[in-house]
Amino acid sequence: MAITDFEFHQLADEMFQAIDNALEVLIDEQDADVDVDGSGNVLQLEFNGNSKIVINKQEPMHEIWLATQFGGYHFAYIDGKWLDQRNNNEFMPFVVESIFKQSGLKLDIK
DSSP: OOOOHHHHHHHHHHHHHHHHHHHHHHHHHHOOOEEEEEETTEEEEEETTTEEEEEEEEGGGTEEEEEETTEEEEEEEETTEEEETTTOOBHHHHHHHHHHHHHOOOOOOO
16 A cells, blocks of 8 residues: 655654664764764765765655665565565664664664
8 A cells, every 4th residue: 555745754754763863872872973964855874974874765756765885775665664675675674784884883773
């Protein structure tokens, strides 16, 4: 079943907020070197001043796009989960793994 634009933004914003909250905890508790820039439909994470992960909302397709050092991924909301269109990885565990690979930071996303 397709989701509406409103549902898409609500679901995506909840994920963006969960990532931002988890990173804020790391910054506060471990003095982690990460810059978080959320503006519009984009959430950009910069680690140690050089490594970036960019997450953006693609409203026309109702997808979340993720760009890492290792490649680009497109996630669609299918059966209550955000799944990568190529390999069926679930979004949040994949983001946590990507952040760890690029920065060594272990996120605890609730």
